[in-house]
Amino acid sequence: MAMSLSSFLLSISFFLTAVYAATVTYDFDVSWVYANPDGVYNRPVIGVNGKWPLPPITATKGDRVVVNVKNSLGNETTSLHFHGLFQFGTNHMDGPIQVTQCPIPPGGSFTYNFTIDQPGTYWYHSHTKGQYPDGIRAPLIVHDPDSPHKDLYDEEIVISFSDWYHGMMGPLLTDFISIRNPSGAEPVPNAALVNDTQNLTVSIQPGKTYLVRMVNMGAFAAQYVWFEGHTMKIVEVDGIYTEPTEANMLYMTAAQRYSVLITAKNSTDANFAFVGSMDQDLFDVVPAGLNPNVTGWLVYDEKKEKPAAKEINAFEPFDDFTLVPEDKQGILDKVDHSVTLDMKMDNLGDGANYAFFNDVTFVRAKVPTLYTVLTSGSEATNPVIYGGNTNQILLKGNETVEIILNNNDPGKHPFHLHGHEFQVVSRSEDEAGAYISDSSMPPTPMRRDTVLVRPNGHIVLRFRATNPGVWLFHCHIEWHVASGLVATIIEDPLTLQAQLAGKIPANHLQACKDSNTPSEGNAAGNTKNLLDLTGQNKSPSPLPAGFTARGIVALVFSCLAAFIGMAVIGQYGMAPVKAKTG
Amino acid sequence: MPNVFAVPVFFICFRECLETSIIVSVLLAFLKQSLGPEHDAAVRKRLVRQIWLGVILGLFICVVIGAGLIGAFYKAGKQAFDAAEFLWEGIFALIASIIITLMGAALLRVNKMQDKWRTKIAKALEDKDSSPLPLTGRLKRWCQKYAMFLLPFVTVLREGIEAVLFIGGVGLGLPATSFPLAVICGLLAGAVIGYLIYKGGNRTSLQIFLIISTCFLYLIAAGLFSKGIWDFEAHAWGKIAGEGALEAGSGPGSYDIRKSVWHVNCCTPGSKGDGGWGVFNSLFGWQNSATYGSVISYNLYWLVIIAGFLMLGYKERSGHWPLQKPAAVAEDVQSQSDGSSGVGEKKQEGAATSNVREIQA
Structure with missing residues (x-):
């Protein structure tokens, strides 16, 4: 009787999910193809199923998404991260290599399988060794039948913005983290793209209102975005619905998303340019001849001319800090766990420039950190086992967490937290120094998953640790990921074990075997004594401080040589005088 | 301090001025000896005036030539050098080091210098009487009449131009503002020492003074030599690291860690505000x-x-180089050891020094 009842309930629940949720399956054969998106330089790019640009992933809230990845690159490993998705209960589908999975080796296959319960504008990209700027990135759109704004627009448009390099990431990274680049100057992009092309035309019908979903999927450059003759009404940032807010110009850092409502004009008299303009403040040296802008057009009438974008006097972008979420979630004012991260750039003993959180630069662990959690039993709550260079932060379940980030660097940095959205409760202007206190925090702070911290300023972020998992917190400038501006948040590891121990799919573990990556034990791959980190991956040693032994020896010898030399000169100089007197 | 006072320039001026004052002192002593009190005071006065006129005119021409050369250099060359600053500074530092090295030893033999010039002048005056000159009678007579003018004039001109060339070599890498004070101080010090030698004061304390200044000279030269090599390496590093090396100031990245023996992020010579370290650099090569x-x-x-x-020292004691047979003393090698005079006079000078040695021995 009980059996039949449970099977009855099961069939009902199956029926319900079948009604509300579909399974969306994508088969991605990842391989090299050639592309020339800026019309200047044809180069190898990472495509999917022989094509580039990559197809956007689209789903409806509640859908299960299955992405079957086959790595046909031949010479590189890969992985996919679905940027902004919480991956609740599916931490192993998050994508960063050596964090939640092993790299997918050439020839290997790997399945990402998760449900999406959050609406909005997202994107997916490789999370393997600075790989995505070679082209493996695209928007991921989650439609919402229950959107509070669904009656405000007629149609949807997706526009991606990106910087673009003519060089391949492999050699660019080698040159970037190198003794030849002691100041850590990031390679400057060669062009800006919109929807992976330039001079894009978007057909517009007069009188209609459009929901324009915008994604910056660049490697480095933030972009100013504006539409000539039209105002934008922001209704979503990074998957969070906001109260509709007017803006003339946006500042989109790498990895940020905005949905805006744009109402078309009632006449077809003219077409209008829209512009993405890379923020050149980020560039160490702006090369001569760089065009930082990419232009597209809202086309009302194809027969009419497409006017060149007008020069503007100044960039005056909208300040996203003032946005109010639609759900008016109140500020998390009782902080259980406050973490301070002081970031800086400095050089290490190999002469190259690295990025540091609290004086530690991130180096990938030998074992993916999630697998360390799952194979360490009760030791999982001991931060030591996660190694000396992973910047691990252990969180207890359900605590309210605050991250204070002090930017001790004269650059702008967009910080991204995996697996969460966070409240931005404080953000300073440029040069404000370290965070002390803020008495004017907003009652309903903006939430998003990627936020800009200004030069030598600070940000304070808050979130609740309700999503057990291993989540990266990192700067989304891909160069800075490579130079180590990454922290590993290990959230409620014991609950995570209960969720996932023994449930890692066989094809995930196969990737470890095929890529010779250990999948058990501490950060050094030691399974017997978890506190023994011998052989772990370490950053280069620090620069020698001032006078070391060889410096002292050299100085002593130099002084000695000078004194002996002067003694000989003196002896020679006195000789004839003696001869005369004697 | 290095922007106001170029130490190597000071020593070059000092040394050349000392040599000039020795010549003048020898000439004055010569007049004193050969034209004793029994001679016409008016004639002596005229001849003394001739000597000083020659010296002053010679000096004046040198100053004009020197100022012209250095001015032209700063006007024309500075921009070209800025492009590869370290490379040029390195080359100049090496040139300066070699110049100072070669002329430094002579400073210790100032008394020998005095004897040398005495012989030289005596010879020149004798030659004038005996040798048949291919000149017309009038010119010959004029030369004889104004010998006391021509001799100091020509020697001062020669020493002065030498000084100008030396200063040029040493100072090309230095800022123009560092010249005047160093030149004036060098000339004054040289004149004072020259005067002391003329007066024939305490030779031993003078010798000690000269030894100390020679030691400084070689400290400077050693520092310049080392700095020359350092500059070449800095130039090579600039080519590797580009903008980043300049951006780093004195911090990490401003130097090639692979070649570093020590590095402190302070106490840089040459940069503004670290004046004391600049002196340390030019004196000791810090x-x-x-x-x-x-x-x-x-x-x-x-x-x-x-x-x-x-x-x-060995050669002066034994008369030949170590590992060389005493018989095989070549005149050329001898004159090199002296190293103080121009090429044109090598032969004569070699003879002069060997004369001196005979006298000394």
């Missing part, structure tokens, strides 16, 4: 960022200097 090249070259320099002076 670097806040020492490299294998700069340390080894510094020690190697001293090794060569030590060996050189030991050999010079």
Whole structure:
């Protein structure tokens, strides 16, 4: 009787999910193809199923998404991260290599399988060794039948913005983290793209209102975005619905998303340019001849001319800090766990420039950190086992967490937290120094998953640790990921074990075997004594401080040589005088 | 301080002025001896005036030539040098080091210099009487009449131009503002020492003074030699690291870690505000960022200097170079050891020094 009842309930629940949720399956054969998106330089790019640009992933809230990845690159490993998705209960589908999975080796296959319960504008990209700027990135759109704004627009448009390099990431990274680049100057992009092309035309019908979903999927450059003759009404940032807010110009850092409502004009008299303009403040040296802008057009009438974008006097972008979420979630004012991260750039003993959180630069662990959690039993709550260079932060379940980030660097940095959205409760202007206190925090702070911290300023972020998992917190400038501006948040590891121990799919573990990556034990791959980190991956040693032994020896010898030399000169100089007197 | 006072320039002026004042003192002494009180006071006065006129005119022409050369250099060359600053500074530092090295030893033999010039002048005056000159009678007579003018004029001109060339070589890498004070101080010090020699004061204390200044001279030269190598390495590093190396100031990235022996992020010579370290640099060759090249070259320099002076001393005592048969003393080699005078007079000078040795022995 009980059996039949449970099977009855099961069939009902199956029926319900079948009604509300579909399974969306994508088969991605990842391989090299050639592309020339800026019309200047044809180069190898990472495509999917022989094509580039990559197809956007689209789903409806509640859908299960299955992405079957086959790595046909031949010479590189890969992985996919679905940027902004919480991956609740599916931490192993998050994508960063050596964090939640092993790299997918050439020839290997790997399945990402998760449900999406959050609406909005997202994107997916490789999370393997600075790989995505070679082209493996695209928007991921989650439609919402229950959107509070669904009656405000007629149609949807997706526009991606990106910087673009003519060089391949492999050699660019080698040159970037190198003794030849002691100041850590990031390679400057060669062009800006919109929807992976330039001079894009978007057909517009007069009188209609459009929901324009915008994604910056660049490697480095933030972009100013504006539409000539039209105002934008922001209704979503990074998957969070906001109260509709007017803006003339946006500042989109790498990895940020905005949905805006744009109402078309009632006449077809003219077409209008829209512009993405890379923020050149980020560039160490702006090369001569760089065009930082990419232009597209809202086309009302194809027969009419497409006017060149007008020069503007100044960039005056909208300040996203003032946005109010639609759900008016109140500020998390009782902080259980406050973490301070002081970031800086400095050089290490190999002469190259690295990025540091609290004086530690991130180096990938030998074992993916999630697998360390799952194979360490009760030791999982001991931060030591996660190694000396992973910047691990252990969180207890359900605590309210605050991250204070002090930017001790004269650059702008967009910080991204995996697996969460966070409240931005404080953000300073440029040069404000370290965070002390803020008495004017907003009652309903903006939430998003990627936020800009200004030069030598600070940000304070808050979130609740309700999503057990291993989540990266990192700067989304891909160069800075490579130079180590990454922290590993290990959230409620014991609950995570209960969720996932023994449930890692066989094809995930196969990737470890095929890529010779250990999948058990501490950060050094030691399974017997978890506190023994011998052989772990370490950053280069620090620069020698001032006078070391060889410096002292050299100085002593130099002084000695000078004194002996002067003694000989003196002896020679006195000789004839003696001869005369004697 | 290095922007106001170029130490190497000071020593060059000092040394050349000393040599000039010795010539003048020899000439004045010569007049005193050959035209005793029994001679016409008016004639003596006229001849003394001729000497001073020659000196002043010679000096004046030198100053004009020197100012012209240096001015032209700063106007035309500075921009070209800015492009590869370290490379040029390195080349100039090496040139300066070699110049100072070669002329430094002579400073210790100032009394020998006095004897040398006495012989030279005596010879010149004798020659004038005996040798048949291919000149017309009038010119010959004019030359005889104004010998006391021509001799100091020509020698001052020669020494002065030498000084100008030396200063040019040493000072090309230095800022123009560092010249005047150093030149004036050098000239004054040289004149004072020259006067003391003329008066024939305490020779031993004078000799000690000269030894100390020679030691400083070689400290400077060693520092310049090391700095030359350091500059070449800095130039190479600039080519590798580009903008980043300049951006780093004195911090990490401003130097090639692979070649570093020590590095402190302070105490940089030459930068604004660290004046004391600049003096330290020009006197002792201090670097806040020492490299294998700069340390080894510094020690190697001293090794060569030590060996050189030991050999010079040996030769003066035994009359020949070490490991050389006493008979095989070549005049050319001898004149090199003196190293103070121009090429044109090599032969004569060699004879002069050997004369002096005979006198001394």
